[in-house]
Amino acid sequence: xxxxxxxxxxxxxxxxxxxxxxxxxxxxxxxxxxxxxxxxxxxxxxxxxxxxxxxxxxxxxxxxxxxxxxxxxxxxxxxxxxxxxxxxxxxxxxxxxxxxxxxxxxxxxxxxxx
Amino acid sequence: xxxxxxxxxxxxxxxxxxxxxxxxxxxxxxxxxxxxxxxxxxxxxxxxxxxxxxxxxxxxxxxxxxxxxxxxxxxxxxxxxxxxxxxxxxxxxxxxxxxxxxxxxxxxxxxxxxxxxxxxxxxxxxxxxxxxxxxxxxxxxxxxxxxxxxxxxxxxxxxxxxxxxxxxxxxxxxxxxxxxxxxxxxxxxxxxxxx
Numbered sequence: 001x002x003x004x005x006x007x008x009x010x011x012x013x014x015x016x017x018x019x020x021x022x023x024x025x026x027x028x029x030x031x032x033x034x035x036x037x038x039x040x041x042x043x044x045x046x047x048x049x050x051x052x053x054x055x056x057x058x059x060x061x062x063x064x065x066x067x068x069x070x071x072x073x074x075x076x077x078x079x080x081x082x083x084x085x086x087x088x089x090x091x092x093x094x095x096x097x098x099x100x101x102x103x104x105x106x107x108x109x110x111x112x113x114x
Numbered sequence: 115x116x117x118x119x120x121x122x123x124x125x126x127x128x129x130x131x132x133x134x135x136x137x138x139x140x141x142x143x144x145x146x147x148x149x150x151x152x153x154x155x156x157x158x159x160x161x162x163x164x165x166x167x168x169x170x171x172x173x174x175x176x177x178x179x180x181x182x183x184x185x186x187x188x189x190x191x192x193x194x195x196x197x198x199x200x201x202x203x204x205x206x207x208x209x210x211x212x213x214x215x216x217x218x219x220x221x222x223x224x225x226x227x228x229x230x231x232x233x234x235x236x237x238x239x240x241x242x243x244x245x246x247x248x249x250x251x252x253x254x255x256x257x258x259x260x261x262x263x264x265x266x267x268x269x270x271x272x273x274x275x276x277x278x279x280x281x282x283x284x285x286x287x288x289x290x291x292x293x294x295x296x297x298x299x300x301x302x303x304x305x306x307x308x309x
Binding site for chain 2: 007008009011012013015016018019020021022023024025026028029032033035036039040043
């Protein structure tokens with residue numbers, strides 16, 4: 001069996017050698033070089049379009065970021081609003097002079113007989 | 115090297131005339147390699163052009179002109195590999211194409227227009243193509259580069275950037291598979307007894 005296997009090895013090598021000879025190298029056609037340049041130019045135009053689109057997108061993103069930064073950096077109309085504590089804000093919203101809708105219950109302890 | 119290093123450096127800087135010279139110097143070699151790798155004469159030129167287009171767009175990635183040749187070989191290998199993968203996807207279509215070609219060939223033979231040598235060569239190409247169907251496209255290319263192109267392990271190491279031992283193992287396995295297919299084709303495969 002080994003001899004058969006060894007024989008196959010040799011025959012396969014011979015087949016590969018024959019294969020090399022059986023593949024004649026074709027002559028390049030007259031359009032070989034012009035076709036290469038046509039392909040290069042086609043790809044360059046695609047790449048160029050993509051680059052322009054990407055560049056426009058980046059410019060728009062940068063402009064938007066700057067606009068948002070400027071907006072956030074602008075002073076707010078009531079800058080102290082969030083600097084108050086909750087109690088202070090509550091006190092401001094309900095000053096003592098403001099009458100309550102339902103007045104607080106008052107306990108009169110001056111007349112102990114009642 | 116078929117060209118001077120200086121020519122490659124000029125092409126890298128965008129010199130179109132230098133690029134043209136490189137294509138002229140290497141096109142025959144690239145066409146030959148692709149012919150043997152893909153075994154489809156009708157598509158060889160198309161794949162070769164793709165190699166040079168890829169070369170044009172990636173020249174700026176080449177660090178030194180000294181490694182130009184293995185690098186061009188890698189581009190060739192990749193283009194052939196991409197072609198073979200697409201071919202496998204179109205296999206059904208190609209099969210009908212092939213049978214049509216065979217009909218044309220049979221007609222031609224009957225008419226005595228095709229010489230005996232060409233028939234013989236075609237048979238060899240088809241035989242090897244069929245045997246290489248036993249391995250993946252990547253292994254097919256590797257095996258052909260070793261067995262047919264005659265590249266050494268050192269050269270393959272430079273192209274694939276894989277260590278020599280890994281390449282040896284891969285080549286051995288691919289060759290064993292092809293050898294098995296060859297034995298079946300030749301009728302010398304050991305008969306399984308099922309024990």
